[in-house]
Amino acid sequence: MAKDFTIQVVDPDRPPTSFVNAVIPGDLYQHYFKTNEAKYRNLVAADFVLRNPTLIFEGVREYQEGGWCYVGRPASYFLRPKIEVPLPPGFVFAAYLNPVRRLYEWRLEPAESDNSPYPKAHEDRYKRLAWTSIS
Amino acid sequence: MDKHFLDEQVEGEPGFQKEFWYNPYGDCLELYTENVAVVADRIDDIITIYRSAETKAPVGCQIKGIRALLMHLDANHVRVEVGETQNVVRHVKVEFAVLAALRNSLMLPTAIRHLDRYADLFGIMGASARGKEVAVPESRDAGLALAEN
Numbered sequence: 001m002a003k004d005f006t007i008q009v010v011d012p013d014r015p016p017t018s019f020v021n022a023v024i025p026g027d028l029y030q031h032y033f034k035t036n037e038a039k040y041r042n043l044v045a046a047d048f049v050l051r052n053p054t055l056i057f058e059g060v061r062e063y064q065e066g067g068w069c070y071v072g073r074p075a076s077y078f079l080r081p082k083i084e085v086p087l088p089p090g091f092v093f094a095a096y097l098n099p100v101r102r103l104y105e106w107r108l109e110p111a112e113s114d115n116s117p118y119p120k121a122h123e124d125r126y127k128r129l130a131w132t133s134i135s
Numbered sequence: 136m137d138k139h140f141l142d143e144q145v146e147g148e149p150g151f152q153k154e155f156w157y158n159p160y161g162d163c164l165e166l167y168t169e170n171v172a173v174v175a176d177r178i179d180d181i182i183t184i185y186r187s188a189e190t191k192a193p194v195g196c197q198i199k200g201i202r203a204l205l206m207h208l209d210a211n212h213v214r215v216e217v218g219e220t221q222n223v224v225r226h227v228k229v230e231f232a233v234l235a236a237l238r239n240s241l242m243l244p245t246a247i248r249h250l251d252r253y254a255d256l257f258g259i260m261g262a263s264a265r266g267k268e269v270a271v272p273e274s275r276d277a278g279l280a281l282a283e284n
Binding site for chain 1: 137139140141144145146147148149150151152154156158160161163167170171172173174175176177185188189197
């Protein structure tokens with residue numbers, strides 16, 4: 001069985017220069033490798049966003065206290081397992097950590113507008129904006 | 136294509152499977168019907184439709200907050216057993232979990248705005264949900280406090 005993989009992500013409590021450990025669960029990435037290779041390939045984009053977020057939101061789920069959503073713009077992502085394309089305007093890439101800092105979801109999301117770094121409807125979806133690199 | 140930072144860790148060959156899966160770290164049911172990157176089309180806190188980043192067609196869904204949903208189902212819908220490490224494991228038919236999620240979603244005041252997306256959900260699920268059962272372990276870490284890490 002694949003081992004849990006520890007990565008360094010921006011510490012949401014002391015951004016942007018402090019980093020903290022997060023885990024990509026072994027059974028999670030192994031599952032996607034076998035069942036959804038496009039998603040597995042996009043762990044590279046998720047890793048980039050977790051290290052280089054433009055926004056960090058806290059409190060991501062009605063049924064789950066805590067958790068974080070890291071949002072950013074990697075230069076590219078895998079449209080299909082062997083097709084890497086630039087991230088188009090109007091989209092951001094989001095990576096989600098659960099309350100014990102395990103990565104559980106990563107995907108493209110529509111942005112508020114073509115040039116906005118904010119995901120659509122962000123005001124209604126998260127408890128608070130924990131950090132932004134946008135001045 | 137650059138080497139993936141986890142390529143040394145994974146076992147077997149890469150592939151694709153069109154079937155529901157319970158993600159214990161996000162406490163959600165997921166289905167992908169195409170091996171393509173997805174854009175989230177979020178209906179509400181309960182249901183998200185996955186759309187192809189290539190065509191915008193619906194190619195999957197995510198049903199969130201499964202443990203809470205199971206509390207509202209009864210013994211006809213949820214089979215409970217003790218897992219290998221003495222953890223309680225609930226087994227639920229995907230159809231019942233999705234219907235329970237739909238009931239909660241449709242009770243929200245915003246539901247009427249999303250009828251086309253609910254229709255997409257039915258289109259995506261098709262035979263993937265019929266008779267399929269998933270295991271939902273009780274003690275995975277999705278709801279635990281950070282101090283326990």
